[in-house]
Amino acid sequence: MRSGLTELEAVVAVARHGSFRAAAAALGLSTSALSQAVASLEARIGARLFHRTTRSVRLTEAGERFVDEVGPALADIRAAIERAGDDGGEPSGSLRINTSAGAARWVMEPLLIPFLRRHPDVRLDLVTEDRLIDIVREGFDAGFRTADVVPGDMIAVPFGPPVRFAVVGSPGYFAERGSPRTPNDLASHSCIRARMPAGHLYRWEFERHGEALAVEVGGTLTLDEPTLMRDAAEAGLGLAYLAEFHVAEALAAGRLKRVLDDWTPPFDRLCLYYPGRRHVPATLRALVEFIRETG
Incomplete structure (x- = not known):
């Protein structure tokens, strides 16, 4: 090297x-x-x-x-x-970013692809994993996560609209089992449970008119990867609770239908985050400027 x-x-x-x-x-x-x-x-x-x-x-x-x-x-x-x-010219060199697989899909087309087209000398190394890591210890320049999990000592640059979740199931599932009208109705439905990186099962979060609920759902299938959850929901194995960007295509194509829409308001925005106490390399400064320019 x-x-x-x-x-x-x-x-x-x-x-x-x-x-x-x-x-x-x-x-x-x-x-x-x-x-x-x-x-x-x-x-x-x-x-x-x-x-x-x-x-x-x-x-x-x-x-x-x-x-x-x-x-x-x-x-x-x-x-x-x-x-x-760093002579102030066109940014060049490597940029290492850590994020979840879902967030990577969220930012790739609207942000990272046009960024690389503008700055062809930048080499982007995007590493995806669901667990939240110490990006400094692991040698990353920055990360993408939702604002609620960004460490407090990091500088966060919001990107895109707030992330919203959706409860989805296949048309065949709803034809057989009916549709829940409130989060409490989920007790009589088969749900695809999500295991978090720390090992615990995720409780589905809802809010409407100031009322917040966290529901512990039941079902025969537990998964730890959003794409698998979406595929299982499309196969009619149960309802899934996923970020909109995971299911937008399936909803548009009619492979999935959405329920409890009025109970799933937008949550936090996705953020690029990085340590403020360190020198910010030219490649990362260029990405920050690009995010602020494009929104």
């Missing part, structure tokens, strides 16, 4: 990706070169940083401490390199 920090970058990348092969691809190295860099650092510091098996790679206790301390320091070094090379 041009930064001269190959061994440190290698360790952090393997910790982030959980795989030597994926880390090597992300850094533009061969797997053998990456492995050699990690082994060389372990030999020099006299500690094993990873437990390796044929199927998995995970940090040792010493490795966890090392990455916790080195990760933020590497981010500072990258920022210093970017500041030194």
Whole structure:
């Protein structure tokens, strides 16, 4: 790597990706070169940083401490390199963003694709996962999440309209089971339950005329991925509670129908967020300006 920090970058990348092969691809190295860099650092510091098996790679206790301390320091070094090379011209270089898969679909077409067309020298690395992570520790420049979960010490830049949820089911399901008129009617329906990244089951949230409800629904199917929930609802397996951007196409095509519409007002907006205490690279500044320009 041009930064001269190959061994440190290698360790952090393997910790982030959980795989030597994926880390090597992300850094533009061969797997053998990456492995050699990690082994060389372990030999020099006299500690094993990873437990390796044929199927998995995970940090040792010493490795966890090392990455916790080195990760933020590497981010500072990258920022210093970017500041030194930032001449105020056309932004170029990498931009690493973490987000959920649903939010990625929400921002890709209206925001990220036109942004990359305007700034063709920017290399965007978009990583999707549902769990909320520490973007600084994991080596990301920024993230996209709804405003309610953005950490309080981050700068948040809202994008797009407020996110709204929908209770949906297939026409065949409603023909057989009827439609709920209030959230309490869900007790007599089969619902596709959502398991959150922390492991708990999500309680469906509703609000109307100042009355707020959080309903613990029942059903025979529990999933942890919105696309699978949508597919299951289309197959008639039950009702699903999903963000509108997950089901807009299926609703427009008639594969799904919506109920309890007056109980699902808009919630928080999606935000780009990033640490304000650090240098903001030119690529991220350009994206922030683009969001503010396009709304």
